[in-house]
Amino acid sequence: MFTPKYPPQDTAPPPAEPAPQTSVPAPVAPAPVVPASSRPTVQLTPGSALALAAGGGAVVLVVGAVLVSMLLAVAITGVSVAVVAIVLRLLVKDLQKGR
8 A cells, every 4th residue: 555656767878988998898787676576556536535534524523523522421411520629528517507
């Protein structure tokens, strides 16, 4: 899926070299060999790209809805605990006044 893209090899003929000053030829480096990939490349058509974008958008919406609902549940729980604490405080204060 994520195969590297290599630039095409240079097929231009080498530049003309001047006559060598010595009788020893210069070493020639071999051309790099690009290994052939056994995996097929994936090509996205406009339809599949649109489907991929729509699927990604749906995932974002679902995850967002789940996170918002969890945040709302925590907020409601916090408010209810605060109300219970206020009611208990008033009841304790009422019990202490009655004595």
